[in-house]
Amino acid sequence: MPKVLLIEDDASTAASLQKVLSAEGYEVDIAARGDDGLARAREHNYNVVVTDLRLPGLGGLELVAQLHAAKPKQPIILMTAHGSTETAIEATKLGACDYLVKPFEADELFDLIASAVASSRLMSEPVDMGEARLDCSAIIGNSRAMQAIYKEIGRVAATSATVLIRGPTGTGKELIARAIYQHSDRADKPFIAVNCAAIPDALLESELFGHERGAFTGAQSRRIGRFEQAHGGTLFLDEIGDLNANTQGKLLRVLQERRIQRLGSQADVAVDVRVLAATHRDLEEAIQEKEFRQDLFYRLSVVTIALPPLARRAEDIPQLAKYFIQRYARELGLQAPAVQPEAIAFLQNQPWPGNVRELENVVRQALLLARPFAISLEHAQQVIAKAAQPAADHQAHAAYVAELLARAQKGEVQDAYARMIADLEPELFSQAIRLAHGNQAKAARWLGVTRLKMREKLAQLGLHPAQNEQDE
Numbered sequence: 001m002p003k004v005l006l007i008e009d010d011a012s013t014a015a016s017l018q019k020v021l022s023a024e025g026y027e028v029d030i031a032a033r034g035d036d037g038l039a040r041a042r043e044h045n046y047n048v049v050v051t052d053l054r055l056p057g058l059g060g061l062e063l064v065a066q067l068h069a070a071k072p073k074q075p076i077i078l079m080t081a082h083g084s085t086e087t088a089i090e091a092t093k094l095g096a097c098d099y100l101v102k103p104f105e106a107d108e109l110f111d112l113i114a115s116a117v118a119s120s121r122l123m124s125e126p127v128d129m130g131e132a133r134l135d136c137s138a139i140i141g142n143s144r145a146m147q148a149i150y151k152e153i154g155r156v157a158a159t160s161a162t163v164l165i166r167g168p169t170g171t172g173k174e175l176i177a178r179a180i181y182q183h184s185d186r187a188d189k190p191f192i193a194v195n196c197a198a199i200p201d202a203l204l205e206s207e208l209f210g211h212e213r214g215a216f217t218g219a220q221s222r223r224i225g226r227f228e229q230a231h232g233g234t235l236f237l238d239e240i241g242d243l244n245a246n247t248q249g250k251l252l253r254v255l256q257e258r259r260i261q262r263l264g265s266q267a268d269v270a271v272d273v274r275v276l277a278a279t280h281r282d283l284e285e286a287i288q289e290k291e292f293r294q295d296l297f298y299r300l301s302v303v304t305i306a307l308p309p310l311a312r313r314a315e316d317i318p319q320l321a322k323y324f325i326q327r328y329a330r331e332l333g334l335q336a337p338a339v340q341p342e343a344i345a346f347l348q349n350q351p352w353p354g355n356v357r358e359l360e361n362v363v364r365q366a367l368l369l370a371r372p373f374a375i376s377l378e379h380a381q382q383v384i385a386k387a388a389q390p391a392a393d394h395q396a397h398a399a400y401v402a403e404l405l406a407r408a409q410k411g412e413v414q415d416a417y418a419r420m421i422a423d424l425e426p427e428l429f430s431q432a433i434r435l436a437h438g439n440q441a442k443a444a445r446w447l448g449v450t451r452l453k454m455r456e457k458l459a460q461l462g463l464h465p466a467q468n469e470q471d472e
Contacts, residue, residue, distance in 0.1 A: 065095065086222075210263070222262070346380050
């Protein structure tokens with residue numbers, strides 16, 4: 001369970017926040033004084049520290065400064081009242097990764113803590129290359145292609161060069177970025193990852209560059225962007241090929257001038273950030289189609305590391321399979337089984353469109369299927385056959401859409417989009433609430449809707465979370 005230190009002097013607020021965070025799966029420690037909280041954070045390892053600004057013993061601003069000096073990689077979230085947002089921004093400059101303005105919704109806190117926990121893992125969990133321990137992430141493989149990549153990591157890590165990491169989805173581009181960071185002279189500074197494809201275009205500029213109060217509807221206070229948060233450290237821009245044209249232009253300016261402008265401001269802010277980028281897209285093709293700037297491509301690809309698909313390094317599959325078996329056997333409390341040579345040979349001959357990520361999933365399922373016996377050829381074949389089912393489901397969905405559109409063309413259906421939503425929405429919400437064991441807040445976050453919307457839909461569709469939870 002991720003560990004959270006909550007520093008809050010109001011006992012009722014602390015108890016309320018501890019309750020909601022515990023329900024979300026966090027282990028929460030509470031300190032009522034700033035000096036006590038600082039001592040705990042120095043002595044123990046927490047995934048994130050959440051602190052109020054005004055505290056007895058030691059104020060939140062000084063706490064942030066001292067804790068950041070002692071543990072530069074410790075994510076700190078500051079809670080502050082409306083009237084002290086400027087102080088919160090100062091705390092961000094001193095090392096806080098983000099802040100919340102009171103009063104705030106629980107979902108806002110959940111999102112910030114989840115992001116901070118992810119950042120903590122990226123910064124603190126070591127990345128091994130070649131043979132790996134089970135207590136860390138690993139880039140597995142000793143093929144000639146992987147040996148060349150290890151050499152390239154060693155060659156560029158200690159420089160300040162911008163690196164473009166290329167390769168199909170599932171090849172481990174984030175691991176390469178983390179390895180470069182951990183072997184760089186910025187390894188004691190922040191490492192912040194942003195998935196450009198996961199953030200709507202309307203919000204991405206604010207996420208990267210920050211905004212001023214009133215910059216757009218809903219901007220109720222100034223916000224520091226990821227570039228400022230990563231000052232002195234490393235910013236990893238995943239799926240860079242999905243940036244829209246406007247954001248591409250602003251990113252190019254930052255790479256050229258090392259300065260950013262928050263949305264709604266004309267003032268420049270100097271930033272010292274090393275940028276690592278990754279993409280699965282063919283950027284040369286995107287340039288030809290006017291979807292990606294050529295000048296930005298040149299700025300990003302000072303150094304390029306190209307990861308091969310798994311099918312082109314099949315000799316690494318036995319080592320990868322062994323690593324995943326040991327890792328998941330330990331997680332499940334099982335004795336790591338052997339793998340029959342015929343099963344390994346079968347795996348080496350698969351096309352692996354999902355690359356290492358797909359192999360990991362197949363090995364995990366085979367382990368569960370085989371326990372406590374050796375993983376056989378039959379186990380591997382059964383899992384691969386099961387994995388092909390989503391493709392059949394996709395064909396079924398495509399056939400449904402084709403039929404619906406054909407009926408629309410004939411005038412039999414006037415609202416194809418609404419009809420499709422009506423057909424599929426009940427199953428979507430029903431499965432989400434079941435998977436969340438009746439937790440509406442969790443299901444709402446998975447679906448990307450508000451908790452109010454979740455409650456409305458459950459009532460509208462006649463779904464009862466308590467009953468779903470009992471069914472589980």
